Amino acid sequence: MSTIETFIEKFNEAVDFQEPVDVSADTRLETLPEWDSLAALGVIVMCDMEYKKTITGNDLANCQTITDIYKLVA
Amino acid sequence: MAQSVLRNIRYRGLTTCVPERAFSNVQDCPPEQRSERERLVRNIGIETRRVCLEGVVFSDLALVAAEKLIAGLGWEKSSIDALIVVTQSPDYPIPATAIILQDKLGLSHGTVAFDINLGCSGYAYGLFTLGSMLSAHGLKRGIMLVGDKSSNPLSLDNGLLSLFGDAATATALEFDETAEPMYFAMGSDGSGHKAIIIEAGGQRVPIQPHHLERLPGADGISRKGTDVILDGPSILNFSIREVPVSVAQLVEFSPFSLDDIDYFVFHQANRMINETIRKKLGLPAEKVPMSLKDFGNTSSASIPVTINTRLKETLAQGRQRLLLSGFGVGLSWASCILDIENAYLPDLIEI
Numbered sequence: 452m453s454t455i456e457t458f459i460e461k462f463n464e465a466v467d468f469q470e471p472v473d474v475s476a477d478t479r480l481e482t483l484p485e486w487d488s489l490a491a492l493g494v495i496v497m498c499d500m501e502y503k504k505t506i507t508g509n510d511l512a513n514c515q516t517i518t519d520i521y522k523l524v525a
Numbered sequence: 526m527a528q529s530v531l532r533n534i535r536y537r538g539l540t541t542c543v544p545e546r547a548f549s550n551v552q553d554c555p556p557e558q559r560s561e562r563e564r565l566v567r568n569i570g571i572e573t574r575r576v577c578l579e580g581v582v583f584s585d586l587a588l589v590a591a592e593k594l595i596a597g598l599g600w601e602k603s604s605i606d607a608l609i610v611v612t613q614s615p616d617y618p619i620p621a622t623a624i625i626l627q628d629k630l631g632l633s634h635g636t637v638a639f640d641i642n643l644g645c646s647g648y649a650y651g652l653f654t655l656g657s658m659l660s661a662h663g664l665k666r667g668i669m670l671v672g673d674k675s676s677n678p679l680s681l682d683n684g685l686l687s688l689f690g691d692a693a694t695a696t697a698l699e700f701d702e703t704a705e706p707m708y709f710a711m712g713s714d715g716s717g718h719k720a721i722i723i724e725a726g727g728q729r730v731p732i733q734p735h736h737l738e739r740l741p742g743a744d745g746i747s748r749k750g751t752d753v754i755l756d757g758p759s760i761l762n763f764s765i766r767e768v769p770v771s772v773a774q775l776v777e778f779s780p781f782s783l784d785d786i787d788y789f790v791f792h793q794a795n796r797m798i799n800e801t802i803r804k805k806l807g808l809p810a811e812k813v814p815m816s817l818k819d820f821g822n823t824s825s826a827s828i829p830v831t832i833n834t835r836l837k838e839t840l841a842q843g844r845q846r847l848l849l850s851g852f853g854v855g856l857s858w859a860s861c862i863l864d865i866e867n868a869y870l871p872d873l874i875e876i
Contacts (some may be wrong), residue, residue: 452728466568467564469560469561469563469564486566488684488744488757489564489565489568489569489684491611491757491758492568492757492758492761492797493568493797495758495761495762495803496761496765496797498802499762499765499801500804500805505766507758507759507762508627508756508757508758511758
């Protein structure tokens, strides 16, 4: 069962925040302190392994919120 | 995908030479960056890297590795028919580094010597090229020197700085009709040539004065035109798409199953990429040795560095069947299944 809630859990794990961050579906990626190239790689691996979807760097660059990424795999 | 079987080639020995100087990705940074670096190390899996001193180049390490290999095998220098260098850090744009090393090593003028310009995929390509030459009859003994000096301590690119280590390796192959066959699978995809590139310095983009200045790129990182640019997401997507498929196809092509293979030695790219490939193939971690933690990404040397530092004791106990798989710059990939038995495999050399 794929929901945005489980996606957010997997997203948090993939980004590997140094300090816990409150992330919701509408959180804007640019406001996350760790939204960097390393986080992007983690999210690409997560989408591939958990959702069997290939997400490119360009796909991610076009996403503004967590929901935007979720729409790519849902 | 090109597939091939190579017969009558014996893997005789391997030596590895790395700089003594080690940089720590966690310790060697200002305290305020510590937490960020720890996160980086957790994800790329690289704690320390070996970095050449100023003025030391790849072929300096390669020369030491080669001398040790030749002496350890007890080979007469006049008996060596071929010397192949696989590197992207040549001494000069021309001539080929292998020819310079023919002279420095004191090999005969009858030596076949040339370079192969490949990085992360280069080890299996080198085995295939040298092995093919020897199996064609006539030449008997060959050496290949594989590795790079990829470190660039003055770079401002944090991702790159923490990734690359320097290493050179020397491998000996010999024509031997009692050797088990080696199996190869290889491929190329030049549509991804910009994923790992040095843009300036070849004939397409001759060096101009501004290439020697650090200018901010689209990603905000300042680089020279002569620095390496890595497109992380493209490399990641390529690696986790292509490598598991090509390894599975090679196993299918060979007479073996995944269970018949004792160890899987992958190019050491970064922990995220390597773990994803391992999980996709369903391989247990104990069958997939890693050298990333201590040596970083050592380009084409990463497979032999891993064999030398992680499998030396196991290989001393008897025959092992290895699957080697390299992938990266090009884009290019190559995998090989081979048996190693009674090979000369001394301790790591540090200079």
